[in-house]
Amino acid sequence: MxxxxxxxxxxxxxxxxxxxxxxxxxxxxxxxPQPGIAGVAGRKxxxxxxxxxxxxxxxxxxxxxxxxxxxxxxxxxxPVDRVSxxxxxxxxxxxxxxxxSLSPAPASSFQALPDDNTAVPPDTHGxxxxxxxxxxLNTQVRIQDRSGAGLSTVSxxxxxxxxxxxxxxxxxILYDPYxxxxxxxxxxxxxxxxxxxxxxxxxxxxxxxxxxxxxxDADATNATWADYPSVGFNKDWIVVNMNMFTVNASPSxxxxxxxxxxxxxxxxxxGPPSAPFRLFTDTSGSSxxxxxxxxxxxxxxxxxxxxxxxxxxxxxxxxxRSPARWAPKPxxxxxxxxxxxxxxxxx
Numbered sequence: 001m002x003x004x005x006x007x008x009x010x011x012x013x014x015x016x017x018x019x020x021x022x023x024x025x026x027x028x029x030x031x032x033p034q035p036g037i038a039g040v041a042g043r044k045x046x047x048x049x050x051x052x053x054x055x056x057x058x059x060x061x062x063x064x065x066x067x068x069x070x071x072x073x074x075x076x077x078x079p080v081d082r083v084s085x086x087x088x089x090x091x092x093x094x095x096x097x098x099x100x101s102l103s104p105a106p107a108s109s110f111q112a113l114p115d116d117n118t119a120v121p122p123d124t125h126g127x128x129x130x131x132x133x134x135x136x137l138n139t140q141v142r143i144q145d146r147s148g149a150g151l152s153t154v155s156x157x158x159x160x161x162x163x164x165x166x167x168x169x170x171x172x173i174l175y176d177p178y179x180x181x182x183x184x185x186x187x188x189x190x191x192x193x194x195x196x197x198x199x200x201x202x203x204x205x206x207x208x209x210x211x212x213x214x215x216x217d218a219d220a221t222n223a224t225w226a227d228y229p230s231v232g233f234n235k236d237w238i239v240v241n242m243n244m245f246t247v248n249a250s251p252s253x254x255x256x257x258x259x260x261x262x263x264x265x266x267x268x269x270x271g272p273p274s275a276p277f278r279l280f281t282d283t284s285g286s287s288x289x290x291x292x293x294x295x296x297x298x299x300x301x302x303x304x305x306x307x308x309x310x311x312x313x314x315x316x317x318x319x320x321r322s323p324a325r326w327a328p329k330p331x332x333x334x335x336x337x338x339x340x341x342x343x344x345x346x347x
Contacts, residue, residue, distance in 0.1 A: 036260070041199075041214035041275035045162035049143065050208045052159060053152040069119055069138055069169045069190065110148030113137055119169075127182070129175040134182060134207050136171035141184075143207050152208050160186065160198055163215040168198055172231045178297040179267055180205040185231045185240055188215070191251055195225030197240060197259060199275065201266045212266065214275040216259065223247060224254045232291025234304045238263050239291040241306060244281075256282040256289050258306070 112135040115122040119138040126135035132151070133144045142153040160168045166188035174183040182202040189195050195218035203210040218226035226242035233239065238261045245251035258280045265274050282289070289306040 036278035036280045039216070039277055039279055041216045041277075043163045043215035044273050044275065045213045046203075046210060046273060047159070047162055047213060048210050049154065049159075050152050052154045056154055056158050069121065069123070108147070110144075112144065112148075113140060113142040113153075116140065123170050125171050125173055127173045127175040129177075129182065129205060129207070131205075132207055134173050134175075136173050136184070136186075138169050138171065141171070156186075160188070160200075160213065160215075163196075163198065163213055166194075166196055166198060166215065170227070170229055172229050174231055174233065174293065176233055177295070178235065179263065181267055182207045182211075183231065183233065183238060184211070185229050187218075187226050187229055187242065189225070190227060191225050191245070191247060193222035193225075193247055195219060195247070197226055197229070197242060199238070199240065199261065199266070201238075203269050212269075212273040214266075214273070216275070216277070218242065218257070219244065225251070226257065228288060230288060230290040230306075232293050232304060232306070233263065234292075234294035235297045235299065236263055237261060237304060238266060239304060239306070241289040241291060243287045253287060254283075256287055258282070258289065258291075 112126060112133060113124075115124075115137060116139050122137045122139065124135070124137055126133065128146070131146060133146060133148075135142050135144075136156065138156060140153060140155055141159050143151045145151060156168050156171065157165070160166055167190070168186040168188045169190060170187045172185045175181075176183060181204075184198075184200040186198045187195070188198050197216040197218055198213070199216070200211045200213040203212060218224070223246065224244040225247050227245055228243045230241040231238070240259045240261070242257045242259075244254045244257050246254055259277045260280065261275055261277045265276050268274070286308045289308050292305045292307065294304055
């Protein structure tokens with residue numbers, strides 16, 4: 001995996017305007033709110049990334065046997081009423097746009113974290129903060145400075161080991177510039193009744209220091225397991241979506257689970273760490289819902305969107321109020337959901 005600091009500004013603006021236009025044009029209809037299920041992480045721990053790296057260097061784990069994380073899962077369903085492009089030859093084709101502007105040259109380019117070829121797929125992910133780059137694979141996690149110098153590396157399993165030695169996969173890393181924290185999410189124990197959602201936050205904007213780690217039972221009934229996390233946040237929440245599959249030899253998609261964590265609780269360093277949440281489920285057939293990263297810490301009425309890349313003919317909105325609530329609202333195939341609440345609301 002390589003890091004390149006490139007921002008194609010004009011292309012990004014066109015994409016963002018198109019998404020906003022689609023979202024704002026969709027009609028919504030009121031529905032009965034669902035309160036969700038309140039819960040709290042069953043396991044928690046505090047670790048120091050640099051200390052973990054040093055401990056592992058002194059007593060490295062046994063060589064890993066190459067393995068497949070899990071068999072490919074079914075993809076999201078396409079809307080059955082998707083409108084096909086017109087085949088009417090009398091309709092004039094739109095004028096072709098000129099060549100797109102070239103992206104600016106990267107400010108810097110360097111290797112981040114090479115794949116050690118012991119897990120298939122490697123599932124690369126990473127984020128950039130003010131002073132650091134953090135990269136994660138299914139096998140390892142590395143922190144570098146923004147010039148590419150390596151600072152600390154630890155195996156994925158050793159990073160989460162204090163939570164009961166889960167078998168973690170599908171890492172997701174974000175940086176919250178307003179809270180000044182790193183957010184790390186992964187799934188664990190695939191196709192197992194021990195399936196878990198792992199979430200960690202750094203205690204400062206320095207990822208090489210202390211982290212609060214939490215583990216949440218993916219399904220208390222042990223009927224499904226969690227796969228393919230998507231993560232987003234706003235000023236009040238960290239939201240994790242997981243695709244839930246049946247636990248058996250031939251897993252099938254069951255539903256989407258959305259965990260809404262209190263950001264203030266996760267970020268609290270003044271007392272014992274805790275991870276209260278509300279769990280919402282969607283059984284409409286939508287999968288791989290992607291929570292937005294909302295870069296605005298001042299909104300009086302916080303709203304967080306979850307984008308759905310493929311959905312059933314009717315897609316529900318989700319609305320959270322006091323306390324957080326999920327309200328299905330039939331819409332046209334909008335491929336997005338919505339969470340709302342007042343700033344004073346709890347979970």
